Amino acid sequence: MSKADELRRKAKRRKILIQAGLIGLSVLVIVGAVTTARTNLEAQGLTSGFGFLDRSTGWDYSFSLVPKDIMDPYARTLFVGFLNTLFVGFIAIFLTTLFGFIIGTARDASNIAIKSAATVYVQIFRNIPLILQLVFLYAVLINLPGPRQAMSMGDTVFLSNRGLMLPGLSVTPGVAVGLLLASFALGVFLIWRKMPLFRGLVVWLGGSILMCLVTAFAMRPEGASLVSVPALQGLRFRGGITIPIELFGMIIAITLYGSAYIAEVVRGGLAQVPKGLTEAGQALGLTTGQIWSRIKIPMALRSIIPPLGNQWIFMMKATTIGVAIGFSDLFYIVSISITQSGQTLELIAILAGAFLLVNGGLAVFTNWLNARMKLKAH
Amino acid sequence: MTDLSVTSPSRFRAISETLKKRAFSSPTDSVLTILVFCVLAWLAWALFDWAVLRAIWSAENVDQCGKGTGAGACWAVIDARHRLILFGLYPFDQHWRSTLAAVAIIATVVISCVPLMWTAKRIVTLWVVGFAAYYLLMEGSLLGLQQVTTDGWGGLSLTLFLFSSVVLLGMPMGLGLALMRRSEMPFVRGFSVILIDFVRSLPLLVTLFTAAVVIPIILPSWLEGDKIWRVIIAFALFFACYQAEVFRGGFQAIPKGQFEAGQALGLTYWQTLGRIVLPQVFRHALPSTINMVVITFKETALVIIIGFFDIMASAKAAFGTGEWAPYYLEVYVFVALIYWLFIFSLGQYGEYLKGRMAISER
Numbered sequence: 001m002s003k004a005d006e007l008r009r010k011a012k013r014r015k016i017l018i019q020a021g022l023i024g025l026s027v028l029v030i031v032g033a034v035t036t037a038r039t040n041l042e043a044q045g046l047t048s049g050f051g052f053l054d055r056s057t058g059w060d061y062s063f064s065l066v067p068k069d070i071m072d073p074y075a076r077t078l079f080v081g082f083l084n085t086l087f088v089g090f091i092a093i094f095l096t097t098l099f100g101f102i103i104g105t106a107r108d109a110s111n112i113a114i115k116s117a118a119t120v121y122v123q124i125f126r127n128i129p130l131i132l133q134l135v136f137l138y139a140v141l142i143n144l145p146g147p148r149q150a151m152s153m154g155d156t157v158f159l160s161n162r163g164l165m166l167p168g169l170s171v172t173p174g175v176a177v178g179l180l181l182a183s184f185a186l187g188v189f190l191i192w193r194k195m196p197l198f199r200g201l202v203v204w205l206g207g208s209i210l211m212c213l214v215t216a217f218a219m220r221p222e223g224a225s226l227v228s229v230p231a232l233q234g235l236r237f238r239g240g241i242t243i244p245i246e247l248f249g250m251i252i253a254i255t256l257y258g259s260a261y262i263a264e265v266v267r268g269g270l271a272q273v274p275k276g277l278t279e280a281g282q283a284l285g286l287t288t289g290q291i292w293s294r295i296k297i298p299m300a301l302r303s304i305i306p307p308l309g310n311q312w313i314f315m316m317k318a319t320t321i322g323v324a325i326g327f328s329d330l331f332y333i334v335s336i337s338i339t340q341s342g343q344t345l346e347l348i349a350i351l352a353g354a355f356l357l358v359n360g361g362l363a364v365f366t367n368w369l370n371a372r373m374k375l376k377a378h
Numbered sequence: 379m380t381d382l383s384v385t386s387p388s389r390f391r392a393i394s395e396t397l398k399k400r401a402f403s404s405p406t407d408s409v410l411t412i413l414v415f416c417v418l419a420w421l422a423w424a425l426f427d428w429a430v431l432r433a434i435w436s437a438e439n440v441d442q443c444g445k446g447t448g449a450g451a452c453w454a455v456i457d458a459r460h461r462l463i464l465f466g467l468y469p470f471d472q473h474w475r476s477t478l479a480a481v482a483i484i485a486t487v488v489i490s491c492v493p494l495m496w497t498a499k500r501i502v503t504l505w506v507v508g509f510a511a512y513y514l515l516m517e518g519s520l521l522g523l524q525q526v527t528t529d530g531w532g533g534l535s536l537t538l539f540l541f542s543s544v545v546l547l548g549m550p551m552g553l554g555l556a557l558m559r560r561s562e563m564p565f566v567r568g569f570s571v572i573l574i575d576f577v578r579s580l581p582l583l584v585t586l587f588t589a590a591v592v593i594p595i596i597l598p599s600w601l602e603g604d605k606i607w608r609v610i611i612a613f614a615l616f617f618a619c620y621q622a623e624v625f626r627g628g629f630q631a632i633p634k635g636q637f638e639a640g641q642a643l644g645l646t647y648w649q650t651l652g653r654i655v656l657p658q659v660f661r662h663a664l665p666s667t668i669n670m671v672v673i674t675f676k677e678t679a680l681v682i683i684i685g686f687f688d689i690m691a692s693a694k695a696a697f698g699t700g701e702w703a704p705y706y707l708e709v710y711v712f713v714a715l716i717y718w719l720f721i722f723s724l725g726q727y728g729e730y731l732k733g734r735m736a737i738s739e740r
Contacts, residue, residue, distance in 0.1 A: 015562070015563050018563060018566065019563050019564075019565040019566060022565055022566060022569060023565055026569070032598075033596035033597070034596075036595075036596055036597060036598050037595050037596045040594075040595050040596075041595065110399075110400050110403075111400060111401060111407055111410060111411060111414075112397075112400045112401050112411065113401060113410065113411040113412075113413075113414035113415050113418075114410065114411075114414055116418070117414050117417075117418055120418070123722065124718075126725075127717070127718045127721040127722045127725060128676075128714050128717050128718055128721070129676045129677070129679035129680075129690075129717055130676075130679075131679045131680055131682070131683075131690070132679055132690060132710070132713065132714055132717060133714075135690065135694075135710070136710040136714065139706045139707075139710065140707070143706070313579070317580075317581035317582070318581070320581040320583040320584065321583065321680070321683070323583075323683055324682070324683055331581070331583060331584065331587075335587065338591065344591055344592060344595060345592065345595065345596075348584075348587075348588055348591075348592055351584055352580055352584060352588075355579060355580055355581060355584065356576075356579055356580070359579040360579065
């Protein structure tokens with residue numbers, strides 16, 4: 001046997017040893033953790049398992065899209081938290097993407113004034129921790145005047161320390177969520193059909209509004225008007241949509257912060273579009289808007305979408321800071337459940353599982369979007 | 379391009395050329411420029427008026443701030459409570475130690491930005507020395523000073539402590555994970571891939587919360603350690619998983635021939651890595667690494683949720699009780715300004731480096 005063969009065999013043996021060691025160590029850690037957990041839980045008199053999900057909670061929380069009651073079982077309460085996380089997450093994703101594209105385009109503008117305004121915005125909101133912005137904003141919001149002295153815009157929109165009151169369609173919250181989902185599905189359908197950007201936006205907006213009006217007309221309660229406007233009655237507002245102060249704070253804070261990040265992603269993408277292409281557009285007599293929507297954005301999207309997907313996942317994860325102001329997102333519900341029921345391991349597993357599911361789904365959606373947006377010639 | 383059209387290139391001409399092109403190229407453009415600048419100027423003036431002109435800088439007591447009488451910012455609250463915000467519950471007569479410790483960490487970060495320090499030996503020495511200086515000063519017992527345990531640490535000093543320990547621990551962990559991910563051994567690679575993807579898809583808050591409440595259940599009590607160290611290790615794991623991806627990007631930029639050249643010279647794996655590959659990887663990964671460090675500094679603000687008395691919590695305490703309660707705005711502006719200064723300057727430095735490296739690669 002040659003020396004080289006011996007060396008190779010030795011190396012192979014070492015690799016097998018290292019891997020076996022790693023597996024052994026992992027198994028040891030897991031087994032150790034499980035046995036310790038069992039003894040610790042027994043000492044505290046806790047039964048492990050998911051049986052607690054059927055017990056009723058007995059505590060209340062701030063916000064829910066569906067009817068809630070303090071006697072709800074843990075399973076339903078956790079589900080409400082999960083819905084809230086998805087709700088805030090998707091609203092934040094929608095708004096940050098919208099504003100991010102606007103601000104990012106402004107960062108790329110040739111006009112100095114617009115460019116510097118966008119730069120000031122990005123540099124302020126990107127460089128302060130999100131949680132500080134949220135707590136700051138919440139402190140300002142809860143110190144607003146009460147409903148009787150609410151700030152109003154044309155007596156239809158009111159802002160007070162109870163929240164933002166908007167005029168809205170006379171439908172139940174469940175129907176409203178259904179409408180949001182339908183609008184989202186329409187958007188996905190339009191992307192799937194590869195509708196051009198501006199026409200797609202027009203079709204999407206028009207379709208969504210039409211859908212809302214038809215549903216509201218069909219589903220409104222007997223005798224109610226199509227649109228209900230908030231009005232002060234005694235000490236509180238009636239009618240319209242009330243966005244509670246916690247939800248309002250969450251949406252505004254995440255949107256302000258996230259838009260600054262997405263603006264940078266968009267700016268980076270736009271900067272990578274070769275200058276010759278814009279000049280070619282100018283030579284053809286296209287307007288600035290046409291150059292933006294037909295040349296720059298389609299080219300830039302290829303490099304924008306992967307980091308944009310990361311930002312969407314970040315936004316979803318960022319909803320966990322709701323706990324700082326008492327917004328009942330999944331993390332908040334889980335942490336209260338842990339103190340109330342003591343089922344730490346099960347609840348943490350549910351929490352982690354929910355985030356793996358949502359973020360996995362978002363990653364799949366981003367990949368699909370990326371594949372859709374690829375230029376055909378490439 | 380513009381320079382060619384300017385016959386006598388004076389600075390004034392150049393500026394007016396640019397302005398003509400980029401601010402007043404058409405009537406609508408001009409209106410837009412003036413409108414936007416007016417709004418910006420008005421905002422800046424309103425802020426300046428509130429924060430400087432009508433502000434009250436010091437007051438014997440709260441009444442002099444006179445909330446509701448048209449006075450501006452009441453900076454007297456910072457004057458009265460800055461020690462609480464900066465040092466938390468640290469013993470009052472020992473605040474000089476907390477100051478020195480914070481200065482040690484800031485100096486460490488600043489010195490790391492000097493290219494002269496960018497060798498593995500120097501940078502590691504610098505961070506270990508800076509961190510040790512911080513710990514010795516804050517803890518005190520080894521220097522013969524009054525002992526202050528970690529429960530007593532707070533405010534800005536605690537934020538800096540969390541930040542520096544996370545970066546110090548997380549950096550080698552990140553490198554380790556990146557190397558494991560490149561390994562030829564399937565189980566080693568799989569282990570690293572699963573760990574990285576798992577941690578990256580969980581919110582940081584969940585990771586920290588798990589460290590705070592789950593570890594005591596699944597570890598025997600002799601392994602449990604202080605809550606602060608559990609949280610730091612979990613935070614460092616989070617940092618490492620992201621940093622591993624940054625290093626992976628750096629590794630991908632190195633041609634395979636570099637490894638083969640090392641092998642052909644008879645160098646071992648570790649020699650090739652340490653002398654040839656890693657120096658280049660670090661160079662490539664530098665801008666993204668700075669970005670990661672900036673994000674980490676921002677994310678340390680989350681620890682308030684799991685019950686640490688960091689600068690956010692001490693800010694809340696500063697206006698939370700009694701007399702200064704109406705002046706929450708001033709306290710939050712002060713803390714936001716501290717964060718902003720750190721994060722903005724680090725971020726600008728990162729941008730500068732990126733630009734410099736782009737030039738040297740051309």
